[in-house]
Amino acid sequence: MKQKVSQNLGYLTAKFIIVDVIGDILYWPIWWYSRGLKKLVLYIYHEIVYFESRIGLKMWLSNLFKPMYGQRDWQGRLISFFMRFVVLIYKTIRFILWIFLLFIIFFAWILIIPFCVYQLIFNFWYFIVP
């Protein structure tokens, strides 16, 4: 009985090491550029949509000619337009910066593994042949 259990356990452990541990490591780069990448793209998309609705960029654009605070006289309209224009530029810059940051994350995701591998080889070479 005991014998059988240990045999079984040996088989299960071997299977675990080969399939689960090694297989997992082998799947890692594949996942990184397939499912992982897809997840990242979706995440970036949702973040952009969310950020847009948070700062209300589209809403400000559509209200560009609407007077602020209900000031409907021509002076009010004029000041509002310039004010809205300035705010819109500020919001657009914020938006672009955010997108830029997200794109950095995107490229970092793509490049990090090859870059690290390259650096490893590079360093490895130097510390073998100093």
Next chain:
Amino acid sequence: MADTEKQKNKLQYLLCPKCNGLGKINGKDCFECGGRGIGAWTGNYLLYWGKVINETHILHRKFTDAVYDTLDFLLMIFGITGIMIAFYIFTQTMERQGTSFQSFLFWTENSFRMFIVWISLITDTYLFYRFARRMEKWPKIPNDMRIIPTPDKPFVWENIRTEASGRMFDISGVFTLDAVRAIEKSYELGKKYNYSALNPIHLFISLLTFPEIINIIVRLGVPFDELRTKLSHAITDHSLPQEKDVMITIDFYKALFESFVYAASAKERTVYLSDILVGVINSSEVLSEILYDMKVDKNKIINVSLWMRFQRDLTKRIYATQKITSLHSKSDVNKSMTAVATPFLDSISEDLTLYARARRLEPCIGREGEIKEIFEIMSGGTRRSAVLVGFAGVGKETLVNKIAYLMASENVPKFLSDKRLVNLSIPRLTSGTNPAESEEKLLRLLNEVKRAGNIILFINNIHQLAGISIGSSGSMDLASVLSDAVAKKYVRLIATSSPSDYTKYIERGSLGQVFEKIDIKEVKGNEAIQILESKVGLFEAKNNVYFSYDAIAKSVELTDRYFHERYLPEKAIDVLDETASRVYGQKGKDATVTENDIAETISLKVKIPLSDITEKETEKLIHLEEKIHERMINQEEAVKMVSSALRRARAEMRDKSRPIVNLLFLGPTGVGKTQLAKTVASIYFGDEHEMIRLDMSEYQEKSSISRLIGAPPGSGDEGTSGYLTENVRNHPFSLVLLDEIEKAHPELLNIFLQVMDDGRLTDSQGRTIDFTNVILICTSNACTSTIQKRVEQNYTAQQIKDEIVAGELQQFFRPEFLNRYDGIVVFKPLSREHIRQIARVMLRDVEKNLEAKGISFMATDGAIDDLADLGYDPKFGARPMRRVIQDRVDDAVATYILEGKIQRRDKVVLDVGGKIDIIKSKKL
């Protein structure tokens, strides 16, 4: 209906024909089923349990878990080390080269330590991958699994390969880690204690080691020690020491399938421990018997696990709203800045959307239908404002809170997006000003609202606006000003009012024409329980106690039954709050609030015994007849009727929609009709005067109705409450005695028809008075001469009753009135022996009075005979007895006491002829 429903949701189990569902033949996996043994056909999928449960596999799983945990830990340490090394290199470079762009190129260094940094960075990505993968692999019950269709035709094992191909589903994959651990633990328990076979009961025991399940058991109010004893009795029945492996029974697997089915039908994504609890009880009769014995059934467990799940999800929900509410404007101006600031409005109102954004409002459960209706009304049509009409406490304001939450999270129709919900307080608008100023303020405010364009007004109790007018009545009032603005669609409004105020002030006034009415109904039953479940957390935290599920259910049940002037859920919430602080005061920290505690709180309020019957009370109830007879001679039938009615009432074995009992006592005067009522009041309600007594001879006029139930509106005494209704309202658990009922005006008897039939009466102010906890006793002297005649002719009581009910009594009462009595009792005239006993009982009062003065009293038999002769009158029964005792005994003794002839410790003896002897005590 329920049965067919059950049938529909039943799984069809399939046992492997080769191994009979055991999965093993001679210790080896069955070739036919691959060791799976049993499957369950849902009509769409063939469920099976794929994880092997044996020592090897459990050991292996523990081993792999340990390996993974260690690996994760090491990787994390290595990752952090890499970052630290990188930082170290960076600071070193900075020291060498100063703050320049060059020092940011530290990573271009070629060295061993940089080699480590790169490896650690790559490890970090691997670690990230591992966590992401684990999230991906997180078990999920597929969507199409959620509704289990009817197995329309029997499924047979032979067809598995053809019909179930591609529709096999391994349920073991969707059990949470804890759930799998519980299953493995039950196996380990079986191994440890040498059980030959593993049953659902073992799984239940293993579940009891998890805090989540312990919590549920505590909430169910199950005492752990009792449960443990019962379980150990149940287990010893099938515990056999055996060398071989523990066999997993078919019932055990069925429990797992049942858990899965329950989780799927409850629309969960995974099978939690609480689902296994339900599954285990579903598939083990022994266990459900044990729990049933402890007042727990499947439905209760489901409700409690729902409650626990609600608490678990609460954190998730709060997190979700946190992100969403950041979409809404932080200030009083909308996001597009087109709105105009409203400084005046802000000074007399509160911005509910801002409160909701900060999550400061009480959350609201349910009410989706009403909210949809409100949105529909507000979105278009001629009337764009809604008034929520409902009684105080049904949750009108909480519903508005929910709208505020929806607006804050921008989860609303377009016309409400980027708008503010502002609560206008009428007292702040009108206080300290005269009507003209209030009107001016209101106009100014409406003007602001109109110009701002992003405001939805909420006015609580809008009827308060009606009637505040400038000139004489009938001139323009505040309500007209508001309704004018609403009619012109300057403002959108949500208002609340109570039904009576709505009818009185709004419906026919100017406001009634601009508002669409929405009735907010009182929540009942399960819905109310769920609302309370969402609130108890607060009281638990405040008072350091825990509520059992029964306590919550009981609070809904009892408040619904006894608090007729208030409404759910508020009335039950108040009871819970009050009980929590009382229980903390009595039992201290971490005590559990039980259903009995709730019953006690309500008992104190309504003065009706509701809590568990104590031993003392049981004793009293069982020996009620004897107790009554200590003070009441003869009339066994009547005594028995009253006693058993009281017992039925206390054990809740009666029709709860009628009075406890309606009795009619017939008989000549002085035979004990009123005395019986008094005795019951004194024994059961604590005092002879604890009864509501009406001498119906005082109610001979039709107009005396108003003295019973209060003066009707419009009469001179409007607002005066009735003697009967007011007393019963204040003492709902009492004895109502209607003396000489035949003398009352016939119209009055009609009122009692309703009381006797429905157990309620509406008073002149429109309040419903509950008579269901009342003992109603009517006495009557009608038919006295017939009764006396028949007694002389030796008729039995039953014969007399039959005769008069069928004939003479109908002259006094209508048949439908007589039909409503639970019992009509004929009190027979008293015999000489009865009179002697009555004399003894009455002398006991004299004895008691003297005893208080330290004097003892005794009456000889001759004296008793004397009293019986004098105190009995064939016409008046035993009524003269009291006067005789007064004249003969009380007066004489009083004189002796005043003269100083009787001292403490003396003995007074009453002898024949009213002679009083005093036996002097020994001198000290």
